[in-house]
Amino acid sequence: MAKYKRVLLKLSGEALAGDKKTGFDEQTCIAVAKQVKEIVDAGVEVAIVIGGGNFWRGRTSETIDRTKADQIGMLATVMNCIYVSEIFRFVGMETQVYTPFACGSMTKLFSKDSATADLKAGKVTFFAGGTGHPYFSTDTATVLRAIEIEAEVILLAKAIDGVYDSDPKINPDAKKYDEITIDEVLDKKLGVIDLSATIMCLENKMPMLIFGLGEEGSIVNAVNGNNCGTKVTV
Numbered sequence: 001m002a003k004y005k006r007v008l009l010k011l012s013g014e015a016l017a018g019d020k021k022t023g024f025d026e027q028t029c030i031a032v033a034k035q036v037k038e039i040v041d042a043g044v045e046v047a048i049v050i051g052g053g054n055f056w057r058g059r060t061s062e063t064i065d066r067t068k069a070d071q072i073g074m075l076a077t078v079m080n081c082i083y084v085s086e087i088f089r090f091v092g093m094e095t096q097v098y099t100p101f102a103c104g105s106m107t108k109l110f111s112k113d114s115a116t117a118d119l120k121a122g123k124v125t126f127f128a129g130g131t132g133h134p135y136f137s138t139d140t141a142t143v144l145r146a147i148e149i150e151a152e153v154i155l156l157a158k159a160i161d162g163v164y165d166s167d168p169k170i171n172p173d174a175k176k177y178d179e180i181t182i183d184e185v186l187d188k189k190l191g192v193i194d195l196s197a198t199i200m201c202l203e204n205k206m207p208m209l210i211f212g213l214g215e216e217g218s219i220v221n222a223v224n225g226n227n228c229g230t231k232v233t234v
Contacts (some may be wrong), residue, residue, distance in 0.1 A: 008048070014051070
């Protein structure tokens with residue numbers, strides 16, 4: 001039985017690229033879609049934010065203005081959401097992609113009322129385009145949308161399987177937290193999500209579950225309360 005009724009799932013663009021590191025790995029995306037279908041069929045309302053790192057990693061050159069670089073990143077997330085939305089439809093779900101700016105007929109302009117109505121109707125809703133403004137990451141957009149739609153929890157599906165006291169790639173003795181408070185995340189500067197997003201979680205009492213996307217059944221397990229990653233409490 002699902003522990004949550006409404007969740008916001010954050011997927012990294014890099015994770016969807018699989019071993020290719022760029023673009024999409026279709027089998028990875030289908031595997032994610034099948035897990036989400038399982039929880040949607042169980043009655044869970046699912047919203048999704050996807051990062052753009054499989055196409056764009058932000059400003060990498062002084063020749064590009066920061067605002068323009070961030071706008072390119074926003075468009076990368078739109079491409080990701082449209083693609084993954086179609087994969088979700090392929091496995092049998094109804095979807096809707098929202099953006100904070102007009103994209104012609106490709107997406108729908110975000111409004112809380114429309115998005116929550118779609119969620120209640122069983123549609124998986126994708127929130128693309130970040131906040132629509134530069135200088136804000138998809139972490140911030142994730143927390144903002146989760147608060148707006150009154151999600152019960154943010155599910156952070158990452159390449160790493162939880163929160164550690166140091167980088168496990170560098171330190172083989174890094175300690176993994178089963179549970180940690182958002183205050184501790186701030187105090188220890190653990191960088192689970194960026195600073196502005198962390199503060200928004202703290203102020204709005206938005207909990208998070210961090211787990212490895214590559215682990216078998218990780219999304220289903222997280223929603224069912226069997227998370228083997230890290231729970232961030234508020």
